[in-house]
Amino acid sequence: MADNMEERIPVFTSLAEIYGEGPLLDEASRRYENLKQQFVKLYGREPELYARAPGRVNLIGEHIDYEGYSVLPMAIRQDTVVAIGKREQGPPMLHIANVDSSEFQACKFPADPSQEVDRGNHVWANYFICGYKGVFEHLASKGEPLGASVGLNALVDGTVPIGAGLSSSAAIVCSSAIAIMTSLDKSSSKQEVAEFSCTCERHIGTQSGGMDQAISIMAAPGVAKLIDFSPIRASDVVLPTTGSFVVANSLTESKKAETASTNYNNRVVECRLAAMVLAVKLGMPLEEARTSVNTLSDVEGLCVKYASAHGSSSPVIAVEKFLHEAPYNTEEIEDILQEKLTTIMNKSPTTLAVLAAATHFKLHQRAKHVYTEAKRVHDFRGATVQSDSEELVLKRLGELMNDSHASCSLLYECRFVSLSFYNVEVSVLGLLLYIFFCKVFPNG
Structure with a gap:
């Protein structure tokens, strides 16, 4: 509701x-x-x-x-x-x-x-x-x-x-x-x-x-x-009634505002750069890509259109095709966009601070995380309304959370300790253990 x-x-x-x-x-x-x-x-x-x-x-x-x-x-x-x-x-x-x-x-x-x-x-x-x-x-x-x-x-x-x-x-x-x-x-x-x-x-x-x-x-x-x-x-x-979420504090602090230009905002900028590069690679006019594209959701439609022509509905297909895994440097992105990044981003002081601090950007990894994580959210919500037994629902929710944690660690490079929910005996314990030390992000 x-x-x-x-x-x-x-x-x-x-x-x-x-x-x-x-x-x-x-x-x-x-x-x-x-x-x-x-x-x-x-x-x-x-x-x-x-x-x-x-x-x-x-x-x-x-x-x-x-x-x-x-x-x-x-x-x-x-x-x-x-x-x-x-x-x-x-x-x-x-x-x-x-x-x-x-x-x-x-x-x-x-x-x-x-x-x-x-x-x-x-x-x-x-x-x-x-x-x-x-x-x-x-x-x-x-x-x-x-x-x-x-x-x-x-x-x-x-x-x-x-x-x-x-x-x-x-x-x-x-x-x-x-x-x-x-x-x-x-x-x-x-x-x-x-x-x-x-x-x-x-x-x-x-x-x-x-x-x-x-x-x-x-x-x-x-x-x-x-x-x-x-x-x-x-x-x-509405979550399964037999599940519980245990939230624990690892005592690790993330000073997000103080380290914004090198951590949290850096990821936001990488996502925007990935979106603009994808837009150009998928045929959007340069000026439109530079001025109208701000988020990966802005180019999802183009990515899905490309994927559908190749037998899929996943925007990740376009990510795998058009964004290489090796980090991009500033000059390479500027060659693609045919404009200085500081000119494109000149209205955002926080973005300019990121550009001044960073030399390389991992566009492939950030875009792949965002698109797969967006799907996991709706898969999670869908699992909660299935008519399966609560044991199976809890197992599915745990698997999705494990996948989310792995993506955060490997693709988005958030620092946390991984916990396997799949191995938790939910049928015996009746618990979906959500240990918050897995979710502390010193990098934002």
């Missing part, structure tokens, strides 16, 4: 509506009381509201959201909560503090949505500023009057491990955006907030897709979600 595109961000009046009854509610009550008391200590009054957004784990669909392809994540219990209130004295400023003040120092910014995020100074509160900018950019796009600048006090409490691949950044951007929008007496649909939260997080310097923000905003209890893009949509994926 697809989420209603107009479904609003929900408002709750009690913690039990979110956390249920029992130990989880008791834990949450203590946490929110501590958050309130620290807010009062810092700012002299209670917060006006609290906004919450969870982290996520991606079951399958790694590094393809920014290529326009569907992914299949689910939210986790760990979340980020932002307590917020308007400032009533002094010039309009944003005061942002963290419950863990020993690790995350308090920051102050002007209440100015036009301010740029300082990418050279990677402070944690930059993610709050991303959310702040996103709210005002969204309101401006709708033609809503912004009025005078309003100062805000904010206190952040996050339980999503930092840099662990669980999208702590999206959790703070989304919770901050919801808190800021609500404090300004504005509201939007889940789909709108997911869309602009994805866009505004790019102010931090990463060319990310929309998966993390979409699942943080659009998740629902008890189900995973198939996330589609352009526009963002979320459909329920």
Whole structure:
């Protein structure tokens, strides 16, 4: 079932509506009381509201959201909560503090949505500023009057491990955006907030897709979600009831924003270059390939057309034919595109940073991963609705996840420890073990 595109961000009046009854509610009550008391200590009054957004784990669909392809994540219990209130004295400023003040120092910014995020100074509160900018950019796009600048006090409490691949950044951007929008007496649909939260997080310097923000905003209890893009949509994926997902943190940190030009963004650029080279090789006019092709999904149709003429429906056939496995250097790609890469990419500072840092690009491997991973996502979703026994469904899901991990390792060169799900005796254990140390990506 697809989420209603107009479904609003929900408002709750009690913690039990979110956390249920029992130990989880008791834990949450203590946490929110501590958050309130620290807010009062810092700012002299209670917060006006609290906004919450969870982290996520991606079951399958790694590094393809920014290529326009569907992914299949689910939210986790760990979340980020932002307590917020308007400032009533002094010039309009944003005061942002963290419950863990020993690790995350308090920051102050002007209440100015036009301010740029300082990418050279990677402070944690930059993610709050991303959310702040996103709210005002969204309101401006709708033609809503912004009025005078309003100062805000904010206190952040996050339980999503930092840099662990669980999208702590999206959790703070989304919770901050919801808190800021609500404090300004504005509201939007889940789909709108997911869309602009994805866009505004790019102010931090990463060319990310929309998966993390979409699942943080659009998740629902008890189900995973198939996330589609352009526009963002979320459909329920019900997993076998006898399966469990065990999420473990390896304690390896990935500082995605700080290493964007050499890791995360590098892969995004390689995918774009692969798409442009494929476009030219498959007959697209040069100018169109240079200016209109941004993702591998943009040329999938050409790849499938080529494959169909050769007895297949897989876009990988075109990848194998037209992209060689040896890394491309800049000069070779420029010869194909008949233009300097710095000229083609001159409107993207983050891409120019990649081009300045890299000398070789693995186009074949990145394209092959994206196209095969996109298919695995839909195969995974299809397996969950089959009438087979849960034992067979779990086995099939495990096989697809193993294939995803192998592709991430060999073709996309994400660093993780592989785990064979095929060898897990699901008929005895009744578990689909999803060990998160397999899914930590120091390279982005």
